[in-house]
Amino acid sequence: MIGAAGLIGREAVGALARDGWEVVAASLGGGRDEQWPGDVRAVRLDRGDDAALAAVVGDGCDVLVDLVAYGRTEARQLTAIQDRVGSAVVVSSGAVYVDDRGRGFDTQGEADGAPHYPVPIPEERPTVAPGEATYATRKIQLERDLLAAGEALPVTLLRAGAIHGPYSRTPRELFFVKRALDGRRRRVLAFGGRSRFHPVHSSNVAELIRLAALRPGSRVLNAADPTAPTVAEIGRAIDAVMGHESGTVLVEGPPPVGHVGLTPWSGAHPIVYDMTAAERELGYRPVTGYAESLPATVEWLVARLRERKWEDAFPKLAAQFAPYGGLFGYAAEDAWLDR
Structure with missing residues (x-):
């Protein structure tokens, strides 16, 4: 497993090991999770080193799980060793999808660029063109290059939604957790609080990986939780876990000023993924739901925020939302509410 020390990897290594697989957990630091069974072998791997990857695979493996493949370079690495991979x-x-007008994740910052997908989105939907320009174009390039290997490398590609759970480097839940810790009693939600960006818990991705390992084949499948809650529902669920009460001001349409009312889930139209194919092809049943998984995530986030500032704890998230004025523009929120 490549990328074993991350959000999904921690869950997936454990799921496979408990299922009877002999697991080699490869990551840059070579660390191991305390929850993993003792026979899991943790190794260091610099993903950018082709020879190091080939050495980890050794004489071969039945299944190779790659959690940190992003484009043509990683596809080339995998196809180069396909003769040693079952x-x-x-x-x-899920960022690869486009709507009927060609709008997708890459156009959201443009005027009238918000994608309007069908609900739910099936795997047969059109996608962005492959390329190296953006995250979405690199991911579809990865998919195309791997699927082109055909029977030489059967590959299951999982189009994940908004991944969540402990150990996330970009935890969207922080938006509500920190507000509760800061004693905020009012919050503003744009688009009437009805925005939906389908989440998927790391354990549900791990379950899809476990099932795909048992049923090799070349396929593309969505990866999502059993439900897609609205952003208002997410806020209420997190408040309930934290024993916090917040008043919510709903704004119809986009932010009334600046970025007031925007959240990490916000969008003009819902993004919901169809899980029918995974159920049919793999016999997939989710391990958990969004609300059920929240206590562990909230506990982890609260612990992280005790140790450091949120920007230091989650620098990737801070950088991601810096162009939007950050996640916690309290002064702008209060000024608008007061007016």
Whole structure:
């Protein structure tokens, strides 16, 4: 498993090991999770080193799971060793889809660029063109290059939704957790609080990986939780876990000023993924639901925020939302509410 020390990897290594697989957990630091069975072998791997990857695979493996493949370079690495790999499971992204007008994740910052997908989105939907320009175009390039290997490398590609759970480097739940810790009693939600960006818990991705490992084949499948809650429902669920009460001001349409009312889930139209194919082809049943999984995530986030500032704890998230004025523009929120 490549990328074993991350959000999905921690869950997937454990799921496979408990299922009877002999697991080699490869990551840059070579660390191991305390929850993993003792016979899991943790190794260091610099993903950018082709020779190091080939050495970890050694004489071969039944299944190679890749959680950190992003484009043509990683696809080339995998196809170069395909003669030593029985099958592969690779995490892609739901960001590859476009709507009937060609709008997708890459156009959201443009005027009238918000995608308007069908609900739910099936795997047969059109996608962005492959390329190296953006995250979405690189992911579809990865998919195309791996699927082109055909029977030489059976590969299951999982188009994941908004991944969540403990150990996330970009935890969207922080938006509500920190507000509760800061004693905020009012919050503003744009688009009437009805925005939906389908989440998927790391344990549900791990379950899809476990099932795909048992059923090799070349396929593309969505990866999502059993439900897609609205952003208002997410806020209420997190408040309930934290024993916090917040008043919510709903704004119809986009932010009334600046970025007031925007959240990490916000969008003009819902993004909901169809899980029918995974159920049919793999016999997939989710391990958990969004609300059920929240206590562990909230506990982990609260612990992280005790140790450091949120920007230091989650620098990737801070950088991601810096162009939007950050996640916690309290002064702008209060000024608008007061007016």
